[in-house]
């Protein structure tokens with residue numbers, strides 16, 4: 001019942017409420033989230049205007065003074081009409097006091113997605129209590145770190161082995177000129193601490209070369225973001241193995257030429273990176289020869305990370321991480337690859353892949369020797385040109 005749900009109902013402050021003419025009004029102004037209400041006798045308009053966070057008994061009382069013919073039931077029905085469109089929320093909710101002012105915009109954003117039962121502050125609280133391990137502080141990772149500062153997690157652990165070079169400055173905007181020659185982890189920690197003192201940061205200078213290199217950083221971690229792609233594919237495979245073993249979700253991101261991809265592995269729930277290898281092995285007759293051909297040329301592309309493009313990808317990665325931590329909306333890249341097209345400013349998802357719980361050697365009961373593809377991952381080593 002309405003009265004049980006709401007004590008101080010209001011129209012979500014992110015939406016405008018305005019009249020079109022005597023008999024019609026609107027809530028919302030954005031295409032897709034605007035509703036028009038026909039209201040010949042002005043009752044619904046009056047009610048909508050009273051939904052400003054005052055108490056429910058007060059609303060009933062004031063409505064009945066204006067319109068004595070309305071019963072309490074009628075008024076509750078009116079609120080339901082507005083609520084069905086997703087415009088009503090409870091003003092006073094638990095956790096509000098715990099949430100820092102700096103995250104207010106996040107909470108307002110979440111309010112668009114929350115129905116009457118969800119608590120927009122709780123989404124932020126989940127972020128504020130989570131620890132994220134970020135692997136790689138290159139074009140992707142350095143910008144992801146900046147976004148994590150704004151999103152407001154509890155703690156970030158960063159791992160990278162490289163130093164800041166002049167060629168980084170065009171796209172890794174976390175670093176300044178005076179950071180050149182410093183380890184990226186050190187420069188990133190300083191920059192991060194200038195942005196926020198509310199988030200703990202821990203940095204490690206370390207090159208990830210094996211699953212054990214990842215495992216040692218996983219204690220207490222709620223989510224991993226993999227922003228390393230060197231050596232290509234092998235890096236993801238190493239990280240995948242560690243996160244599956246530790247049962248911690250991981251968002252993977254990698255940029256290509258004019259597109260970037262995001263996919264997420266939730267161990268034992270979604271297909272893992274090796275399940276994807278299995279899917280291609282089973283379904284794509286050219287997969288193996290393509291992989292071997294690519295590997296044999298030892299292709300080492302110069303970086304093509306153009307900042308406006310890489311920002312589109314990193315935004316998608318961090319939003320996906322937030323979806324997984326908070327559940328404010330459905331993640332887009334579970335068991336599928338979510339692809340961002342920088343050129344067109346569009347996105348799409350690839351056909352999904354399943355978890356092969358019997359065949360996968362990493363997240364299932366399978367044997368690695370049964371799949372030819374995995375032997376081509378061994379000893380794959382390239383170094384990207386600056």
Ligand SMILES: [Zn+2]
Nearest residue numbers: 272275360363
């Ligand atoms: Zn698997």
